[in-house]
Amino acid sequence: MIRDDVHARRALRALFDAAIAAADPRKVLAAHLPDKPRGRCIVVGGGKSAAVMAAALEDAWPDVPLEGTVVTRYGHAVPTRRIEVIESAHPVPDANSERGARRLLERVRGLHHDDLVVALISGGASALCAAPAPGLTLADKQEVNRALLTCGANISEMNCVRKHLSAIKGGRLAAAAASARVVTLAISDVPGDDPAVIGSGPTVPDPTTFSDARTILTRYGVDPSPAVAARLLQEDDETPKPGTLPHAEFRMIATPMMALHHAAARARDLGLTPVILGDALEGEARELATVIAGIARSVRTHGEPVGAPAVLLSGGETTVTLSRGPAGHGGRNTEFLLGLAVALAGATGIWAIAGDTDGIDGMDDVAGAVLTPDTLARVRAQGLEPRAMLAGHDSHTLFQAAGDLIRTGPTLTNVNDFRAVLIA
Secondary structure (H helix, E strand, O other), X not given: OOOOHHXXXXXXXXXXXXXXXXXXXXXXXXXXXXXXXXXXXXXXXEOOOHHHHHHHHHHHOOOOOEEEEEEEEOOOOOOXXXXXXXXXXXXXXXXXXXXXHHHHHHHHOOOOOOOEEEEEEOOOHHHHOOOEOOOOOHHHHHHHHHHHHHOOOOHHHHHHHHHOOEOOOOOHHHHHOOOOEEEEEEEOXXXXXXXXXXXXXXXXXXXXXXXXXXXXXXXXXXXXXXXXXXXXXXXXXXXXXXXXXXXXXXXXXXOHHHHHHHXXXXXXXXXXXXXXXXXXXXXXXXXXXXXXXXXXXXHXXXXXXXXXXXXEEEEEOOEOOOOOOOOOOOOHHHHHHHHHHHHHOOOXXXXXXXXXXXXXXXXXXXXXXXXXXXXXXXXXXXXXXXXXXXXXXXXXXXXXXXXXXXXXXXXXXXXXXXXXXXXX
């Protein structure tokens, strides 16, 4: 029973923690392993969960002579005994991103049909493993990445472009493994759980084309460098298409919907009726907030689509299109919450939490935040204007002033954003 603000906050944090725990590689990876190989076992991987996935594999197969390399974000490494871990940058790749990607390609070359490649892929792999295609430099990829991150493109669109500028993405890593069996174990952080989008699908056939990538850049007004423009005209070097990687197999070990179901079970334990709105909600963060505020008001006022006490659960990945002029500090989850606060306008009996399950919302060390019925009143008492801060994408600053930011540190998993709106 939610009796007061303290109970509401505790309940929301319990739901967030349940969602993260549901995607812990140390708990879920072993159940998805393939048969042990007759030949060599090469481990490759990339993503914010890559290192902890590698450690979980080592624990599950202590008797298998493993070797290989995974690439993860700075600060996300964990101790491993047999698998090399390289740390690199996210969301804009750096020199280590290129070094790590080249190392993965080296690892899978020269293998035979008795050998097994276990690919450990999770969110963030696109930036963390960045081997530029022939004719491009890392600087070319960095420039495109920055433009895509601020123009409003969704993750599928961004990864389509990335795949066609890469020597490793879009199935090229699996193709480099020749006749060896490739089994990918993946944690999904993308709406729809499309294997070709998770980490830009380095081991998965790519249905998109150079033409698609050019169309995306045009749609968002991204003016590529001459080298990038020339690369996107090289139709004779397309990514591997469906049906061309017969030795590759894909297994999903954790998804956003799995996390939402675990959070829903925890909600029932707390006496709340959960409503899962979906695991693939996209669009502008502030616009989604307006829609969900309307549903929350309906629950509170009319008992529809469910009566209170209830919690609206959702996942997916929203976008934040930066307006002209200087932007403040924020991320898509705190921008969602600030948009929700403005839309609710201090409505009583409604609390919310939103955060990225990897522990990083935007560019700061912030996972997300908590919204309370009196958030707007508390920050206005400090001289802050919520609508102006929403327009300036300064949501981290607002929730910092409210004392309601959430900092978890790296969670070592990533099943995208988690949102819960509690109606008492």
